[in-house]
Amino acid sequence: MTDYQLLNHLETYLTKNRKELFKKVLEQRTRHLTVVTEDVYQLHNTSAVMRTCDIFGIQDLHVVEEIQGKRIDKEIAMGAQKWVDLHRYDTIDECIADLKNKEYRIIATTPHKDSQLLDNFDVTQKAAFFFGKESTGLSEKVFKQADGFLKIPMYGFTESLNISVSAAIILQDVVAKLRKTEVNWQLTEEEQLEKRLDWAKKTIKSIDVILNRYEESKK
Numbered sequence: 001m002t003d004y005q006l007l008n009h010l011e012t013y014l015t016k017n018r019k020e021l022f023k024k025v026l027e028q029r030t031r032h033l034t035v036v037t038e039d040v041y042q043l044h045n046t047s048a049v050m051r052t053c054d055i056f057g058i059q060d061l062h063v064v065e066e067i068q069g070k071r072i073d074k075e076i077a078m079g080a081q082k083w084v085d086l087h088r089y090d091t092i093d094e095c096i097a098d099l100k101n102k103e104y105r106i107i108a109t110t111p112h113k114d115s116q117l118l119d120n121f122d123v124t125q126k127a128a129f130f131f132g133k134e135s136t137g138l139s140e141k142v143f144k145q146a147d148g149f150l151k152i153p154m155y156g157f158t159e160s161l162n163i164s165v166s167a168a169i170i171l172q173d174v175v176a177k178l179r180k181t182e183v184n185w186q187l188t189e190e191e192q193l194e195k196r197l198d199w200a201k202k203t204i205k206s207i208d209v210i211l212n213r214y215e216e217s218k219k
Helices: 004-013 016-026 043-055 092-101 140-145 163-178 189-203 207-217
Strands: 033-038 060-064 085-089 105-109 127-131 148-151
Touching: 004 189, 004 207, 016 189, 033 043, 033 092, 033 163, 043 060, 043 163, 060 092, 085 092, 092 105, 092 140, 105 140, 127 163, 189 207
Parallel strands: 033 060, 033 127, 060 085, 105 127, 105 148
Antiparallel strands: none
Protein backbone atom coordinates (compact mmCIF):
# COMPACT_ATOMS: atom_id res chain seq x y z
CA MET A 1 0.00 0.00 0.00
CA THR A 2 1.16 3.49 -0.79
CA ASP A 3 2.37 5.61 2.11
CA TYR A 4 0.06 8.58 1.50
CA GLN A 5 1.68 10.77 4.13
CA LEU A 6 5.10 10.23 2.56
CA LEU A 7 3.72 10.91 -0.91
CA ASN A 8 2.16 14.17 0.24
CA HIS A 9 5.41 15.15 1.96
CA LEU A 10 7.62 14.42 -1.03
CA GLU A 11 5.31 16.20 -3.43
CA THR A 12 5.92 19.43 -1.52
CA TYR A 13 9.42 19.27 -3.05
CA LEU A 14 8.01 19.09 -6.59
CA THR A 15 6.87 22.02 -8.70
CA LYS A 16 3.19 22.30 -9.58
CA ASN A 17 4.04 21.59 -13.22
CA ARG A 18 5.97 18.44 -12.33
CA LYS A 19 3.14 17.09 -10.18
CA GLU A 20 0.59 17.79 -12.91
CA LEU A 21 2.84 16.15 -15.51
CA PHE A 22 3.18 12.99 -13.39
CA LYS A 23 -0.61 12.74 -13.08
CA LYS A 24 -1.16 13.42 -16.79
CA VAL A 25 1.36 10.77 -17.88
CA LEU A 26 0.07 8.20 -15.40
CA GLU A 27 -3.44 8.56 -16.78
CA GLN A 28 -2.04 7.28 -20.09
CA ARG A 29 -0.05 4.35 -18.65
CA THR A 30 -1.07 0.74 -19.11
CA ARG A 31 -0.20 -2.75 -17.92
CA HIS A 32 -2.77 -4.32 -20.24
CA LEU A 33 0.09 -4.71 -22.74
CA THR A 34 3.73 -5.37 -21.94
CA VAL A 35 7.03 -6.09 -23.69
CA VAL A 36 9.71 -8.77 -23.28
CA THR A 37 13.21 -8.89 -24.77
CA GLU A 38 14.98 -12.25 -24.84
CA ASP A 39 18.79 -12.24 -24.73
CA VAL A 40 19.15 -9.19 -26.94
CA TYR A 41 22.88 -8.85 -27.63
CA GLN A 42 23.18 -5.20 -28.59
CA LEU A 43 22.88 -3.03 -25.50
CA HIS A 44 21.46 -0.06 -27.35
CA ASN A 45 18.57 -2.13 -28.69
CA THR A 46 17.14 -3.00 -25.26
CA SER A 47 17.68 0.58 -24.14
CA ALA A 48 15.86 1.86 -27.21
CA VAL A 49 12.97 -0.55 -26.55
CA MET A 50 12.70 0.87 -23.03
CA ARG A 51 12.45 4.37 -24.48
CA THR A 52 9.76 3.15 -26.88
CA CYS A 53 7.79 1.65 -23.99
CA ASP A 54 7.82 5.00 -22.23
CA ILE A 55 6.73 6.86 -25.36
CA PHE A 56 3.72 4.61 -25.91
CA GLY A 57 2.71 4.38 -22.25
CA ILE A 58 3.81 0.79 -21.55
CA GLN A 59 4.68 0.67 -17.85
CA ASP A 60 6.64 -2.60 -17.71
CA LEU A 61 9.59 -3.96 -19.68
CA HIS A 62 10.71 -7.53 -19.02
CA VAL A 63 14.31 -8.45 -19.87
CA VAL A 64 15.48 -12.07 -20.03
CA GLU A 65 19.24 -12.46 -19.61
CA GLU A 66 19.68 -16.22 -19.83
CA ILE A 67 22.72 -15.87 -22.09
CA GLN A 68 23.39 -12.16 -22.36
CA GLY A 69 23.70 -10.06 -19.20
CA LYS A 70 23.57 -6.36 -19.93
CA ARG A 71 22.86 -3.12 -18.14
CA ILE A 72 20.51 -0.53 -19.53
CA ASP A 73 22.30 2.20 -21.49
CA LYS A 74 21.04 5.34 -19.79
CA GLU A 75 22.18 7.62 -22.61
CA ILE A 76 20.09 5.78 -25.20
CA ALA A 77 17.17 5.19 -22.81
CA MET A 78 17.21 8.99 -22.31
CA GLY A 79 15.80 8.87 -18.80
CA ALA A 80 13.18 6.22 -19.56
CA GLN A 81 14.72 3.99 -16.87
CA LYS A 82 13.17 6.36 -14.31
CA TRP A 83 9.67 5.97 -15.67
CA VAL A 84 9.43 2.39 -16.96
CA ASP A 85 9.52 -0.54 -14.54
CA LEU A 86 12.27 -2.99 -15.50
CA HIS A 87 11.84 -6.67 -14.58
CA ARG A 88 14.88 -8.93 -15.03
CA TYR A 89 14.82 -12.72 -15.36
CA ASP A 90 17.59 -15.31 -15.46
CA THR A 91 15.59 -17.73 -17.63
CA ILE A 92 12.88 -17.51 -20.26
CA ASP A 93 10.83 -20.15 -18.43
CA GLU A 94 10.76 -17.98 -15.31
CA CYS A 95 9.61 -14.98 -17.34
CA ILE A 96 6.87 -16.85 -19.20
CA ALA A 97 5.58 -18.46 -15.99
CA ASP A 98 5.41 -15.06 -14.27
CA LEU A 99 3.52 -13.44 -17.15
CA LYS A 100 1.10 -16.33 -17.61
CA ASN A 101 0.38 -16.19 -13.88
CA LYS A 102 -0.60 -12.55 -14.45
CA GLU A 103 -2.94 -13.69 -17.26
CA TYR A 104 -0.91 -12.34 -20.18
CA ARG A 105 -1.05 -14.06 -23.55
CA ILE A 106 2.46 -14.88 -24.75
CA ILE A 107 2.80 -13.34 -28.20
CA ALA A 108 5.94 -14.24 -30.17
CA THR A 109 6.87 -11.65 -32.77
CA THR A 110 8.32 -13.39 -35.82
CA PRO A 111 8.00 -13.23 -39.62
CA HIS A 112 8.79 -16.93 -39.99
CA LYS A 113 5.88 -18.73 -38.33
CA ASP A 114 2.25 -18.90 -39.41
CA SER A 115 1.87 -15.52 -37.80
CA GLN A 116 -1.12 -13.25 -37.53
CA LEU A 117 -0.75 -9.91 -39.26
CA LEU A 118 -0.52 -6.87 -37.01
CA ASP A 119 -3.62 -5.35 -38.61
CA ASN A 120 -5.75 -8.26 -37.34
CA PHE A 121 -4.41 -8.49 -33.78
CA ASP A 122 -7.00 -8.52 -30.96
CA VAL A 123 -5.96 -6.02 -28.28
CA THR A 124 -8.85 -6.66 -25.91
CA GLN A 125 -6.97 -9.46 -24.11
CA LYS A 126 -3.82 -8.84 -22.04
CA ALA A 127 -0.73 -9.51 -24.14
CA ALA A 128 3.04 -9.72 -23.67
CA PHE A 129 4.99 -9.13 -26.89
CA PHE A 130 8.25 -11.10 -27.06
CA PHE A 131 11.19 -9.83 -29.12
CA GLY A 132 14.30 -11.97 -29.68
CA LYS A 133 17.96 -11.83 -30.57
CA GLU A 134 19.07 -9.66 -33.46
CA SER A 135 20.53 -12.58 -35.39
CA THR A 136 18.37 -15.62 -34.62
CA GLY A 137 15.17 -14.21 -33.14
CA LEU A 138 13.25 -15.88 -30.33
CA SER A 139 14.16 -19.24 -28.85
CA GLU A 140 12.23 -22.46 -29.40
CA LYS A 141 11.18 -22.28 -25.75
CA VAL A 142 9.18 -19.15 -26.52
CA PHE A 143 7.68 -20.62 -29.68
CA LYS A 144 6.57 -23.78 -27.86
CA GLN A 145 4.87 -21.83 -25.07
CA ALA A 146 3.48 -19.00 -27.17
CA ASP A 147 -0.26 -18.39 -27.31
CA GLY A 148 0.08 -16.63 -30.65
CA PHE A 149 2.47 -15.36 -33.31
CA LEU A 150 2.54 -11.86 -34.72
CA LYS A 151 4.24 -10.27 -37.71
CA ILE A 152 4.50 -6.83 -39.23
CA PRO A 153 3.39 -6.61 -42.89
CA MET A 154 6.50 -6.22 -45.07
CA TYR A 155 6.66 -5.82 -48.84
CA GLY A 156 10.35 -5.73 -49.70
CA PHE A 157 13.24 -8.20 -49.90
CA THR A 158 14.29 -7.76 -46.27
CA GLU A 159 12.60 -10.23 -43.91
CA SER A 160 13.25 -8.58 -40.59
CA LEU A 161 13.51 -5.24 -38.81
CA ASN A 162 15.74 -4.01 -36.02
CA ILE A 163 14.18 -5.01 -32.68
CA SER A 164 13.66 -1.43 -31.52
CA VAL A 165 12.00 -0.53 -34.82
CA SER A 166 9.76 -3.61 -34.62
CA ALA A 167 8.77 -2.76 -31.06
CA ALA A 168 7.92 0.82 -32.04
CA ILE A 169 5.77 -0.24 -35.00
CA ILE A 170 3.87 -2.87 -33.01
CA LEU A 171 3.34 -0.72 -29.92
CA GLN A 172 2.16 2.28 -31.90
CA ASP A 173 -0.43 0.11 -33.62
CA VAL A 174 -1.72 -1.91 -30.65
CA VAL A 175 -1.80 1.04 -28.25
CA ALA A 176 -3.77 3.13 -30.74
CA LYS A 177 -6.26 0.26 -31.16
CA LEU A 178 -6.49 -0.31 -27.41
CA ARG A 179 -7.47 3.30 -26.74
CA LYS A 180 -10.42 2.95 -29.10
CA THR A 181 -11.85 -0.01 -27.16
CA GLU A 182 -13.93 -0.07 -24.00
CA VAL A 183 -11.25 -2.13 -22.21
CA ASN A 184 -10.25 -0.80 -18.79
CA TRP A 185 -6.59 -0.51 -19.81
CA GLN A 186 -5.39 2.21 -17.42
CA LEU A 187 -3.45 1.70 -14.20
CA THR A 188 -5.59 1.40 -11.09
CA GLU A 189 -5.79 4.37 -8.73
CA GLU A 190 -3.50 2.56 -6.28
CA GLU A 191 -0.96 1.79 -9.03
CA GLN A 192 -0.94 5.45 -10.06
CA LEU A 193 -0.31 6.55 -6.47
CA GLU A 194 2.52 4.01 -6.15
CA LYS A 195 4.16 5.38 -9.30
CA ARG A 196 3.76 8.99 -8.16
CA LEU A 197 5.67 8.06 -5.01
CA ASP A 198 8.29 6.11 -6.96
CA TRP A 199 8.82 8.89 -9.50
CA ALA A 200 9.05 11.51 -6.76
CA LYS A 201 11.83 9.50 -5.08
CA LYS A 202 13.68 9.19 -8.40
CA THR A 203 13.56 12.89 -9.25
CA ILE A 204 14.04 14.77 -5.97
CA LYS A 205 17.61 15.77 -5.21
CA SER A 206 19.08 14.65 -1.89
CA ILE A 207 16.22 12.19 -1.55
CA ASP A 208 18.10 10.04 1.00
CA VAL A 209 18.53 13.01 3.33
CA ILE A 210 14.86 13.96 2.97
CA LEU A 211 13.70 10.40 3.64
CA ASN A 212 15.91 10.13 6.72
CA ARG A 213 14.51 13.39 8.11
CA TYR A 214 10.99 12.18 7.41
CA GLU A 215 11.58 8.92 9.29
CA GLU A 216 13.12 10.78 12.21
CA SER A 217 10.14 13.10 12.44
CA LYS A 218 7.81 10.11 12.82
CA LYS A 219 9.64 8.71 15.88
